[in-house]
Amino acid sequence: MTVQPRTPPGVMELLPGKQIAFQRMLDTIRRGFERFGFWPIETPVFELTDVLLTKTGGETEKQVYFVESTGSLQKRADAKERDGKADARPEHALRFDLTVPLARYVAQHENELTFPFRRYQIQRVYRGERNQAGRYREFYQCDIDVVGKDTLSLAYDAEVPAIIHGIFTELAFGAFAIRINNRRLLKGLLETLGITPELHAAVLHEVDRLGKQSRDDVAKRLVTAGLGEPERLLDVLTAHRGDSQGALAALHAIPSPTPSLATGIEELQRVYEGTLALGVPASGCVIDLSIVRGLDYYTGTVYETFLTEHADLGSICSGGRYDNLAEHYTKSRLPGVGISIGATRLFYQLERLGLVGDATTAVAQVMVLSLDPQLAGRYARLATELRGAGVNVEVYGAGDKFAKQLKYADKSRVPLALILGQQEDSRGIVKLKDLRDPSGANEHEVAPDQLVARVQELLARRPQPKLDPA
Amino acid sequence: MTVQPRTPPGVMELLPGKQIAFQRMLDTIRRGFERFGFWPIETPVFELTDVLLTKTGGETEKQVYFVESTGSLQKRADAKERDGKADARPEHALRFDLTVPLARYVAQHENELTFPFRRYQIQRVYRGERNQAGRYREFYQCDIDVVGKDTLSLAYDAEVPAIIHGIFTELAFGAFAIRINNRRLLKGLLETLGITPELHAAVLHEVDRLGKQSRDDVAKRLVTAGLGEPERLLDVLTAHRGDSQGALAALHAIPSPTPSLATGIEELQRVYEGTLALGVPASGCVIDLSIVRGLDYYTGTVYETFLTEHADLGSICSGGRYDNLAEHYTKSRLPGVGISIGATRLFYQLERLGLVGDATTAVAQVMVLSLDPQLAGRYARLATELRGAGVNVEVYGAGDKFAKQLKYADKSRVPLALILGQQEDSRGIVKLKDLRDPSGANEHEVAPDQLVARVQELLARRPQPKLDPA
Numbered sequence: 001m002t003v004q005p006r007t008p009p010g011v012m013e014l015l016p017g018k019q020i021a022f023q024r025m026l027d028t029i030r031r032g033f034e035r036f037g038f039w040p041i042e043t044p045v046f047e048l049t050d051v052l053l054t055k056t057g058g059e060t061e062k063q064v065y066f067v068e069s070t071g072s073l074q075k076r077a078d079a080k081e082r083d084g085k086a087d088a089r090p091e092h093a094l095r096f097d098l099t100v101p102l103a104r105y106v107a108q109h110e111n112e113l114t115f116p117f118r119r120y121q122i123q124r125v126y127r128g129e130r131n132q133a134g135r136y137r138e139f140y141q142c143d144i145d146v147v148g149k150d151t152l153s154l155a156y157d158a159e160v161p162a163i164i165h166g167i168f169t170e171l172a173f174g175a176f177a178i179r180i181n182n183r184r185l186l187k188g189l190l191e192t193l194g195i196t197p198e199l200h201a202a203v204l205h206e207v208d209r210l211g212k213q214s215r216d217d218v219a220k221r222l223v224t225a226g227l228g229e230p231e232r233l234l235d236v237l238t239a240h241r242g243d244s245q246g247a248l249a250a251l252h253a254i255p256s257p258t259p260s261l262a263t264g265i266e267e268l269q270r271v272y273e274g275t276l277a278l279g280v281p282a283s284g285c286v287i288d289l290s291i292v293r294g295l296d297y298y299t300g301t302v303y304e305t306f307l308t309e310h311a312d313l314g315s316i317c318s319g320g321r322y323d324n325l326a327e328h329y330t331k332s333r334l335p336g337v338g339i340s341i342g343a344t345r346l347f348y349q350l351e352r353l354g355l356v357g358d359a360t361t362a363v364a365q366v367m368v369l370s371l372d373p374q375l376a377g378r379y380a381r382l383a384t385e386l387r388g389a390g391v392n393v394e395v396y397g398a399g400d401k402f403a404k405q406l407k408y409a410d411k412s413r414v415p416l417a418l419i420l421g422q423q424e425d426s427r428g429i430v431k432l433k434d435l436r437d438p439s440g441a442n443e444h445e446v447a448p449d450q451l452v453a454r455v456q457e458l459l460a461r462r463p464q465p466k467l468d469p470a
Numbered sequence: 471m472t473v474q475p476r477t478p479p480g481v482m483e484l485l486p487g488k489q490i491a492f493q494r495m496l497d498t499i500r501r502g503f504e505r506f507g508f509w510p511i512e513t514p515v516f517e518l519t520d521v522l523l524t525k526t527g528g529e530t531e532k533q534v535y536f537v538e539s540t541g542s543l544q545k546r547a548d549a550k551e552r553d554g555k556a557d558a559r560p561e562h563a564l565r566f567d568l569t570v571p572l573a574r575y576v577a578q579h580e581n582e583l584t585f586p587f588r589r590y591q592i593q594r595v596y597r598g599e600r601n602q603a604g605r606y607r608e609f610y611q612c613d614i615d616v617v618g619k620d621t622l623s624l625a626y627d628a629e630v631p632a633i634i635h636g637i638f639t640e641l642a643f644g645a646f647a648i649r650i651n652n653r654r655l656l657k658g659l660l661e662t663l664g665i666t667p668e669l670h671a672a673v674l675h676e677v678d679r680l681g682k683q684s685r686d687d688v689a690k691r692l693v694t695a696g697l698g699e700p701e702r703l704l705d706v707l708t709a710h711r712g713d714s715q716g717a718l719a720a721l722h723a724i725p726s727p728t729p730s731l732a733t734g735i736e737e738l739q740r741v742y743e744g745t746l747a748l749g750v751p752a753s754g755c756v757i758d759l760s761i762v763r764g765l766d767y768y769t770g771t772v773y774e775t776f777l778t779e780h781a782d783l784g785s786i787c788s789g790g791r792y793d794n795l796a797e798h799y800t801k802s803r804l805p806g807v808g809i810s811i812g813a814t815r816l817f818y819q820l821e822r823l824g825l826v827g828d829a830t831t832a833v834a835q836v837m838v839l840s841l842d843p844q845l846a847g848r849y850a851r852l853a854t855e856l857r858g859a860g861v862n863v864e865v866y867g868a869g870d871k872f873a874k875q876l877k878y879a880d881k882s883r884v885p886l887a888l889i890l891g892q893q894e895d896s897r898g899i900v901k902l903k904d905l906r907d908p909s910g911a912n913e914h915e916v917a918p919d920q921l922v923a924r925v926q927e928l929l930a931r932r933p934q935p936k937l938d939p940a
Contacts, residue, residue, distance in 0.1 A: 005578035005799040008518050008562055013575070015582055016509035016589065023510050035857045037834025037864030037884070039486035040493050044608050045515060045594065046535075048478050066543060067535050067564065069598035092478055094537065105483070108475035112485055114881050116867060119486065124515065128539035138514050146867075153867035155840070166857070277850035279858075329475035364507025370625070380747035387505045387636070388749075394507030397586060397616075397623035411584050414507070 010129060010137030012344050017358035017413065022347050024359070025171060026122060029142045029341060032167035033120035036159060038144050041119045043101040045126075046092040051104055053093065054328040063128040065137075066090035094126035098143045098340070099325075106147055107329030115149040116156065122343075134352075136344050145338030147325055152335045154267060157301040157321055158274025160339050164305060164317055165280045167341075173355040175308035176316075178280075179288035180271060183298050183320070185251070185264025186289075192254060192261045193233055199226050207237060208292040211304075211314070237290045244272060244287040251289075264300075271301050299323045303339055313349050317341045360413065361436070364394040365459055367409040371421040373399055378420060382430070382451065389452045391459075410435050416458060418451075419443075436462055480599060480607030482814050487828035487883070492817050494829070495641060496592060499612045499811060502637035503590035506629060508614050511589045513571040515596075516562040521574055523563065524798040533598045535607075536560035564596035568613045568810070569795075576617055577799030585619040586626065592813075604822075606814050615808030617795055622805045624737060627771040627791055628744025630809050634775060634787055635750045637811075643825040645778035646786075648750075649758035650741060653768050653790070655721070655734025656759075662724060662731045663703055669696050677707060678762040681774075681784070707760045714742060714757040721759075734770075741771050769793045773809055783819050787811045830883060831906070834864040835929055837879040841891040843869055848890060852900070852921065859922045861929070880905050886928055888921075889913075906932055 007013050014022055030040075046067045053061055068076070068090040076088060095101050098121045106117060122142045129135040144163065146156040161178040168176050186207075190200050202225040209218050215234055222230035236254070240246035251265045268287060275285045293302035300321035307313060319339030326334050350356045366386055368379045383393045394414065396405050402421075409417045419431040432454060434442040446454045477483050484492055516537045523531055538546070538560040546558060565571050568591050576587060592612045599605040614633065616626040631648040638646050656677075660670050672695040679688050685704055692700035706724070710716035721735045738757060745755045763772035770791035777783060789809030796804050820826045836856055838849050853863045864884065866875045872891075879887045889901040902924060904912040916924045 002797075002799055002801065003521055003524050005521060005574045005796075006518065007514055007574075007578070008516060011514040013513060014511070015579060016511055019510050019512060034833045034862050035860075037832065037837075037862050039833055040489050041484070041486055042489060043483060044477055044481040045596075046478060046608075048476065051473055051476060054473050062540055065537050065539050065562075067537050069535050070532055071598065073536060073560070090543070092535075104475045104477075108477070109485060114878065118864070126515075128541065138516075151868075153869075155846075155865065155867040159865070159867075162854075274846075274850070277847045279851070279854040326475070327472075329472055331472065362507065363504045363509055367507075376625075376744075377747045380744070381749070384632075384749040390505075392504050392507050394588070395625065395629070397625040397629075398621075399623075408584065 008137070009131045010135065012136055012139070012348065015358075017362075018351075020359035020363065021356050022343075025347060025356070026140070026142070026343060028170050029167055029343065030120070030122060032163055032170065033142075033144050035166065036118075036144075036163050038118045038120040041102075041105060041121050042123060043095065043098075043105055043121070045124070046094050047101060047104065049089050049091055049093045051329075052095065052100060053089075060096060064096055065094040065126050065128060067092040067094060095123075096127050097125050098123060098141050099145075099338075102143070102145060102147075103326035103334075104329055106334060107326040107332075110330060110332060115147065116152055117147045118144070119147075120144045124344075134345065134348055136348075139342060139344035142341040142343050143338060145325075145336050147334050147336040150333055150335075152337065154270050154301075155274060157267075157271045157337050158278065160301075160303060160319065160337060161275045161285045162278035162280050164303075164339060164341075165275075165284045168305070168317075169284075173307070173350050174310070175283075176305060177284055177286045177308060178303055178305045178317075179286050179291050180268065180275075181287065181289055181291035181293075181302050182264045182268040182271075182300055183293075183302055184260050184300055185268055186292065188258045188261025188264045189233070189236060189254075189289075191258040192256065193236075195227065195233070203227055203233070204292050207233075207290060208294075210238065210290040211311075241288050241290060242286055244282065244285075247287045247289055248272075267300060293318060293320055297322055301337060310349075310353060316346050316349070361415050362394075362413045364392050364412065364414045366391055366393045366416045366418055366432075366455060367405075367412065367414040368393060368395045368418045369402070369405045369409070369420075370396045370399055371402060371405075371419070372425075375420060375422075375425060378425075382418065382420070382448075386452060386455060389456070391452070391455055406433075415462070416455060432458060434458055478607070479601045480605065482606055482609070482818065485828075487832075488821075490829035490833065491826050492813075495817060495826070496610070496612070496813060498640050499637055499813065500590070500592060502633055502640065503612075503614050505636065506588075506614075506633050508588045508590040511572075511575060511591050512593060513565065513568075513575055513591070515594070516564050517571060517574065519559050519561055519563045521799075522565065522570060523559075530566060534566055535564040535596050535598060537562040537564060565593075566597050567595050568593060568611050569615075569808075572613070572615060572617075573796035573804075574799055576804060577796040577802075580800060580802060585617065586622055587617045588614070589617075590614045594814075604815065604818055606818075609812060609814035612811040612813050613808060615795075615806050617804050617806040620803055620805075622807065624740055624771075625744060627737075627741045627807050628748065630771075630773060630789065630807060631745045631755045632748035632750050634773075634809060634811075635745075635754050638775070638787075639754075643777070643820050644780070645753075646775060647754055647756045647778060648773055648775045648787075649756050649761050650738070650745075651757065651759055651761035651763075651772050652734045652738040652741075652770055653763075653772055654730050654770055655738055656762065658728045658731025658734045659703070659706060659724075659759075661728040662726065663706075665697065665703070673697055673703070674762050677703075677760060678764075680708065680760040681781075711758050711760060712756055714752065714755075717757045717759055718742075737770060763788060763790055767792055771807060780819075780823060786816050786819070831885050832864075832883045834862050834882065834884045836861055836863045836886045836888055836902075836925060837875075837882065837884040838863060838865040838888045839872070839875045839879070839890075840866045840869055841872060841875075841889065842895075845890060845892075845895060848895075852888065852890070852918075856922060856925060859926070861922070861925055876903075885932070886925060902928060904928055 125141050129137050206221045219230045291304050298320035302320035304315035305317035321337040323335050325336050368383050383395050386393045415436050417433040429445045432444045595611050599607050676691045689700045761774050768790035772790035774785035775787035791807040793805050795806050838853050853865050856863045885906050887903040899915045902914045
């Protein structure tokens with residue numbers, strides 16, 4: 001009796017060719033984080049339940065996966081049987097983001113870390129999402145955060161878009177822009193326009209819809225939310241979308257700004273100019289006053305990122321500045337700024353759009369064919385020589401017919417086949433066949449002592465594209 | 471009220487410096503796998519319980535962690551309340567190795583894969599181990615397997631030690647040897663010595679202790695197990711440990727070998743010679759007839775790996791040849807050969823021995839100090855220029871005093887500090903201070919257009935060691 005082999009719903013499992021493309025994406029992200037000197041950390045996939053869920057109940061807990069061993073499962077069942085008391089929660093739970101584990105990590109290791117602590121973390125997180133296309137229960141997040149102690153310079157807020165710009169440029173799946181705003185500025189703007197503080201949360205909640213809904217619809221909703229005259233606010237927020245200088249000029253022209261507004265404008269301008277100073281073009285980092293980014297957590301700069309040709313995907317990379325990372329775990333004040341790329345969902349979306357595909361080449365760069373058992377030792381030595389020079393080499397394992405071996409090499413998407421049979425051996429050469437080259441002139445005769453140089457030259461002719469656009 | 475920030479017992483969470491060292495270890499392993507053209511795959515951290523645990527009960531299930539959402543937890547509790555029937559198992563369980571997920575993956579995607587399928591997989595696995603030092607409940611496994619359809623050439627068995635040899639050589643934590651044997655040979659040897667088949671399992675179980683216990687003790691245990699005269703067997707198994715040629719000669723001298731013994735000897739010899747042909751020195755791959763490696767799963771070649779100076783650690787990397795990978799999921803016959811490095815436990819052991827330590831340098835290679843707010847734009851441009859040349863750069867974020875910034879750079883273990891204040895600016899130079907160099911002559915004046923070249927040259931002077939031996 002066999003069991004049907006299948007994955008649980010809501011996970012992304014890739015075939016090897018796509019896995020290479022995905023791996024290259026993660027490698028590019030990691031390299032981008034490291035280019036700015038961020039330190040790696042990893043945290044366990046599960047945390048103690050009381051540590052992960054500092055507040056009981058709520059929306060988060062509904063999506064949490066709990067973890068327990070057979071023994072613990074039994075123990076809880078026995079306790080219920082015996083005492084009849086309500087279920088204790090299982091002891092462990094899977095992390096649902098990388099922010100709570102970061103807060104726990106920084107608080108736990110506070111005395112051993114150097115602040116500002118700059119970390120990146122590329123790991124999977126778990127959420128009990130509804131089962132539908134593009135919604136994953138297991139997915140990668142790629143996070144960076146800079147966490148200060150007591151204070152943190154605004155210079156780090158300017159660095160975040162530069163990091164993301166570098167990564168998305170290298171990933172090369174089309175034009176994109178990082179849109180920035182400032183929550184203090186938004187608060188100050190509402191104050192300055194005379195909107196009462198009780199309405200702020202509701203108003204920002206509606207403003208947050210401006211990316212997806214029309215201005216008119218949002219205006220109606222604002223009225224329903226209690227805002228008598230929404231037009232003046234909407235004018236300021238939307239008049240200069242995509243025009244950073246225009247937005248800044250309009251902000252500076254607002255009469256009698258409250259201190260929050262003045263500070264917010266100054267912060268936003270400094271972050272914007274700091275980002276440009278780091279080499280990001282004005283088209284890649286844009287002030288957009290309608291960006292709100294959630295309601296509670298962020299307190300200053302906020303970021304969202306859109307693909308210019310595919311704005312309908314929504315933000316593919318978001319984050320911002322927060323006042324205090326780890327209030328549940330430590331009395332220290334730990335302000336920070338960070339951003340997160342949801343790599344699994346992004347990969348799914350890009351793939352659906354045909355912007356990434358299978359890797360066009362395998363991990364192996366050369367396939368040594370096994371054409372003559374007498375030459376097995378030669379094959380091994382040639383492979384070893386190439387590997388020593390940093391070339392990835394597979395040696396065909398069995399003594400199958402030439403055509404079958406070549407077909408396997410082709411199906412495996414190996415760029416070069418190394419051909420050495422009796423004929424080549426007697427002539428003192430080896431042949432390199434470029435399987436990427438459909439022309440008849442794709443066989444190259446090589447003297448054995450030129451092999452490494454020729455392989456490297458042929459591989460360099462068609463470098464592997466970063467994400468293998470299909 | 472704050473919650474005490476802490477990790478669950480049995481997980482390895484590293485501070486950033488050690489995380490870099492660990493990450494470099496994983497990178498080296500991955501590069502070693504890719505050098506031989508293996509394809510990456512990743513599988514979900516949890517599998518459906520009925521897929522993961524094809525047999526109910528048993529030792530494995532005792533160590534399994536189950537996973538369930540809040541909703542599913544509630545549903546199972548309600549069902550029990552209502553029907554009073556015994557607990558159904560939770561729907562998901564964490565993987566406890568990478569072999570069962572590989573079997574499921576290959577069976578599930580059988581028609582989309584090219585065989586022989588060569589995959590590597592570097593992911594964490596989960597076991598409810600007893601809580602004690604060096605026993606982890608969450609740990610990395612780094613696996614390679616070559617899986618054939620119906621048949622698989624012995625050439626792949628010879629490749630496995632070459633891969634491991636390349637990786638452990640690069641990791642550079644001391645002398646090591648891969649010990650190889652063949653289970654068919656062992657079976658044939660017992661037959662040839664006239665030991666009845668009913669005794670084979672028990673005899674091999676005792677032979678397996680030869681690594682840890684004295685020959686005399688094993689001899690006594692063999693007698694207890696029912697083997698009248700254990701000495702002849704023990705002579706063959708132990709007379710030539712560490713002497714591959716001697717062992718082969720002794721095997722060939724055995725009179726009247728059964729077919730299993732003859733085949734086993736031939737296989738072992740071919741694997742051994744094939745490994746040497748791939749450039750592995752005879753000291754790095756040694757025939758050891760006392761290697762048994764478990765009892766059921768492996769059917770041909772078996773591998774164990776020992777650090778020469780620390781044999782007491784036991785095997786740090788083991789594997790072998792099996793007849794059929796996925797019998798629980800498919801009727802296809804899928805023979806394979808593979809090996810696994812338990813990276814978390816290995817790192818723990820090497821660290822305890824002082825063979826790896828903190829990374830001696832940070833991810834960042836240059837720290838640009840922020841000495842003059844007027845020059846902030848210059849700092850940004852210099853950092854961007856260096857990053858463009860592939861150098862990892864951190865810019866100090868705040869306008870703190872010189873001494874404080876330098877102390878931070880030093881504590882962060884950044885190799886080079888870039889110093890540009892008014893003085894340097896007026897002279898048209900920047901300074902590079904080599905923080906790894908305790909001598910007085912560690913400051914280098916550089917013309918700005920020479921910066922990239924000088925940074926690269928200084929960094930190359932003391933390359934980052936692979937695993938940062940402490």
